[in-house]
Amino acid sequence: MDVSLPKGTRDFLPIEVARRRWMFGIIEEVFRTYGYVPIETPVFENLSTLTGKYGEEGDRLLFKILNNGDYLSKSDEEAFQKKDSNKFTSSISKRGLRYDLTVPFARYVVMHRNDIHLPFKRYQIQPVWRADRPQKGRYQEFYQCDVDVVGSKSLSYEAELIQIYDQVFAALNIPVVIRINHRQLLYGIAEHAGVAEKWIDMTMAIDKLDKIGEEGVRKEMSERGFASEAQDKIFYLLRQKDLLALKNILGKGSEDTKSIEELGKVFQYLKGLVLNNKIEFDITLARGIGYYTGCIFEVNGIDADMGSLGGGGRYDNLTGVFGWPDVPGVGVSFGAERIYDVLEAKGLFPSHVQAGPKIMMAAFDEASHQYAFRCVTALRRAGISSDLYPEPGKIKKQLKYASDIGCTYVGIVGETEMQKEVVMLKNLTSGEQEELLIEDVIRLLKE
RNA sequence: GUGGUUGUAGCUCAGUUGGUUAGAGCGCUAGAUUGUGGUUCUAGAGGUCGUGGGUUCGAGACCCUCCUACCACCCCA
Numbered sequence: 223m224d225v226s227l228p229k230g231t232r233d234f235l236p237i238e239v240a241r242r243r244w245m246f247g248i249i250e251e252v253f254r255t256y257g258y259v260p261i262e263t264p265v266f267e268n269l270s271t272l273t274g275k276y277g278e279e280g281d282r283l284l285f286k287i288l289n290n291g292d293y294l295s296k297s298d299e300e301a302f303q304k305k306d307s308n309k310f311t312s313s314i315s316k317r318g319l320r321y322d323l324t325v326p327f328a329r330y331v332v333m334h335r336n337d338i339h340l341p342f343k344r345y346q347i348q349p350v351w352r353a354d355r356p357q358k359g360r361y362q363e364f365y366q367c368d369v370d371v372v373g374s375k376s377l378s379y380e381a382e383l384i385q386i387y388d389q390v391f392a393a394l395n396i397p398v399v400i401r402i403n404h405r406q407l408l409y410g411i412a413e414h415a416g417v418a419e420k421w422i423d424m425t426m427a428i429d430k431l432d433k434i435g436e437e438g439v440r441k442e443m444s445e446r447g448f449a450s451e452a453q454d455k456i457f458y459l460l461r462q463k464d465l466l467a468l469k470n471i472l473g474k475g476s477e478d479t480k481s482i483e484e485l486g487k488v489f490q491y492l493k494g495l496v497l498n499n500k501i502e503f504d505i506t507l508a509r510g511i512g513y514y515t516g517c518i519f520e521v522n523g524i525d526a527d528m529g530s531l532g533g534g535g536r537y538d539n540l541t542g543v544f545g546w547p548d549v550p551g552v553g554v555s556f557g558a559e560r561i562y563d564v565l566e567a568k569g570l571f572p573s574h575v576q577a578g579p580k581i582m583m584a585a586f587d588e589a590s591h592q593y594a595f596r597c598v599t600a601l602r603r604a605g606i607s608s609d610l611y612p613e614p615g616k617i618k619k620q621l622k623y624a625s626d627i628g629c630t631y632v633g634i635v636g637e638t639e640m641q642k643e644v645v646m647l648k649n650l651t652s653g654e655q656e657e658l659l660i661e662d663v664i665r666l667l668k669e
Numbered sequence: 670g671u672g673g674u675u676g677u678a679g680c681u682c683a684g685u686u687g688g689u690u691a692g693a694g695c696g697c698u699a700g701a702u703u704g705u706g707g708u709u710c711u712a713g714a715g716g717u718c719g720u721g722g723g724u725u726c727g728a729g730a731c732c733c734u735c736c737u738a739c740c741a742c743c744c745c746a
Contacts, residue, residue, distance in 0.1 A: 226719095229737070279744055282670070322746090350746090355670080358739065364746065510745075530746075557746035586704065621706035636704065650706070 230354070230362025236577035237628060242562060244575045246347055248393045249367050249556055252386055253345040258369050261344045263326040265351075269318045275325045275543065277512065283352045285319040286311060319351040323368040324540070324553070331372055332544040340373025340549075347558075359529065359560050370553025372540060377484055380517045380536065381491035383554045384501060387521055387532065392498035394561065395570050397524040398531060399500045402488065403507035405514050405535070406481035410472050415455035417448060422512075424448070424456065429508035431460075460505055468505070481516075488517060513537045519554055523564055531564065532556045573651065578628035579607040580667055583645075584620035586636035593640045597633060597660050604664045625650050633663065 227233065234242065250260075266287055273281050289296075298313035320326050323346045331338065347367045356362060369386060371379050384400055391398045408428070412421035427442045434442075436457065443453050462468045469482045485503060492501060509518045516536030523531055534554030541549045565571055583598045585591040591614040601608040609629070611620045617634060624632045634646040634655075645663055648655035658666070 226737080277744090279670090283744080352745080354745075355743095356738075357741095360746075366746070532746080555746070560746060584705090616703085617705050618702080619706090623706085625706045632706085634705070638704090646704090648705075653705095653707085655705085 228362070230356040230360075232361065232363075240575050240577045240628075241565070241571050242558075244571065245394065245558070245562060245565065246365075246367070249390055249558075250345070250347060252390045252393065253369050255389075256343075256369075256382060256386055258343040258345040258371075261327075261330065261346055262348060263320070263323070263330055263346070265349070266317045266319050267326055267329070269312065269316055271329050272318050272321055272325060273312075276321055280321060281308075283354050284321055285351045285353055286315040287317040287319070289314055289316055321352055322350050323348060323366050323555075324370070327368070327370060328540045329544055331549065332541050332546045335546060341371050341376075341379075342373055343369075343371045345369045359563055361559060365558040367556040367558055368553060369555075370551055372549055372551035375550050377487045377517075378491055379552050380488045383519065383534065383552065384488070384492060385495070385497070387519070387554065388497045388499050388501070390556065391521070391531075394565060396531070396561070396564055396568075397499060398521050399502060399524060401502055401504040401507045401520050401522070402485065403504055403518050404481040404485050405516060405518055407468070407485070407505065408508060410481060411456055411459045414459065414472055415452040417452045417456075420446065420448070425508045426510060428456075428460070428506055429510060431506045462505065463503075465503060484517065509533055509535060511535070513540065515539075517552070529560065530557065531561050574630075576628040576630060578624075578630075579609045580629070581606065581608045581631040581633055581647075581663070582620075582624040582627075582629045583608070583610045583633045583635065584617055584624070585611070585614040585634075586617065587614050590614060590635045590637060590640050594633070594635050597635065597645060597663075600660050601664060601667070604668065606664065606667050621648075621650075631667065 253260075269284075269286060272284055276283070293314045296313065298310050301309035301313060327344065327346065331342065345368065347365060349363055349365050351363050353362060354360060369383065380402075384402070387398070387400050405425075408425050409418070409421050412418050412424050415424075417424060423446045424443070427439050427446070430442070431439050440450075440453050440457075443456075444450070448456075459468065459471065462471065465482050465486060469479055472479065472482070489501075489503075507518060507520055509520060514535035515538045518535035519533055520530050521532040522529075532555055534552070536550070536552040538550050539547060540551050541547070581601060583594040583601075585594040591610075594610055594614075598608050598610040611623065621632055630650060632648045632650060634648060639646055639657070642657070644657045644659055646655055647658050647663055647666070
């Protein structure tokens with residue numbers, strides 16, 4: 223029997239689950255504080271809901287579910303003969319695992335349009351699947367934490383989402399920089415450089431700026447047919463760090479001043495607020511995802527070499543493909559797996575986040591084991607997660623076990639304790655111990 | 670999907686141009702210690718060298734297949 227895991231998947235140990243839940247708990251708490259409500263959607267969707275939404279690349283990375291029953295008799299033999307994988311696949315697979323949470327959310331909004339109320343603020347923390355080639359921090363099964371609001375154009379939501387980012391990363395103790403840009407501003411740059419029709423190509427090239435530098439971006443632009451004159455204009459604009467300077471260059475009745483005004487308004491909302499992290503306008507921020515139309519965001523750890531820890535943006539028409547046009551929205555996503563890796567690498571998990579019970583009772587002999595059983599019962603009735611070592615005997619062994627499973631306290635009892643009706647409470651972290659009545663132990667651990 | 674690197678004990682890794690019985694540290698188990706884990710000392714257990722094939726008198730080492738992790742693309746969290 224070959225014992226292994228499918229590529230790109232992981233098991234989690236008890237301590238890892240405890241830490242992940244702590245992390246998700248903080249994220250969720252902030253979401254709720256800002257008035258977002260949780261929804262859930264199925265792990266698989268109709269393939270027709272998913273295909274074509276993520277581009278050609280995305281379709282390739284979709285996990286497809288083989289139809290049940292005698293799927294071959296209903297398969298498209300012609301497509302099979304012609305080796306047309308796409309067509310053949312759709313004849314033997316009608317469902318697929320979700321690739322992200324955004325498209326299922328769009329489907330959800332359309333299907334439940336009579337039950338939800340706009341603006342609708344939802345969050346969703348669930349796993350998604352991609353048949354991508356795994357790398358460090360990249361898995362085939364991973365969690366996404368999305369917060370979106372649909373049905374409003376108010377820029378106060380942009381400001382709110384920035385606050386959410388700020389608050390979550392502050393609570394997790396990860397210093398970050400939150401960058402913001404605007405899709406229409408990028409379009410304006412392309413327009414100004416006379417390459418408006420190729421603005422998507424331009425955006426994708428700019429997106430790599432911090433990675434491959436100006437030389438690399440210029441090279442890529444040349445390959446995509448950008449004249450060097452246009453490139454010069456683009457880079458001249460990209461060097462403008464200030465919104466006002468850009469406005470003076472681009473402005474003069476152009477459409478693009480709108481994006482600059484919008485960015486200005488978002489900063490206006492944030493003005494005077496106490497924030498924990500740096501928020502900066504970054505004209506070179508591009509982000510690949512096609513459906514963004516307004517402000518775009520990205521979060522990076524300040525000294526974490528881990529890529530982006532989250533991103534998002536505004537879209538005008540999320541639900542259009544499902545038949546409900548012109549529903550605007552804005553949302554951001556947290557890269558849970560990467561955030562976990564950063565927390566792990568920097569040792570930022572609090573010591574109270576433990577997998578084991580809070581206290582384990584240990585007894586020296588049969589008689590005190592009976593007494594310990596009554597103690598653990600009292601602890602459990604008080605709602606304290608507690609355990610009793612199954613056999614009395616060597617304390618060394620029992621202490622080691624308690625320490626191994628991530629217990630914080632051990633309650634040691636023997637003849638002496640039983641007679642005095644106390645428990646020798648030992649703190650495994652500090653090593654200190656004291657005799658306490660069981661009621662006092664309960665009081666102490668309840669805090 | 671393209672190109673590359675990698676895999677030896679539970680973990681991190683040695684292992685000489687291919688040559689007898691494959692090693693170390695950590696961890697694990699037991700004891701030193703019959704009322705105290707995380708420190709110390711002693712002893713012990715643990716490996717079909719990722720998989721399947723090939724070359725060779727002989728393969729952990731060389732060649733090919735597949736699998737895995739990782740890296741660079743693509744794309745992305």
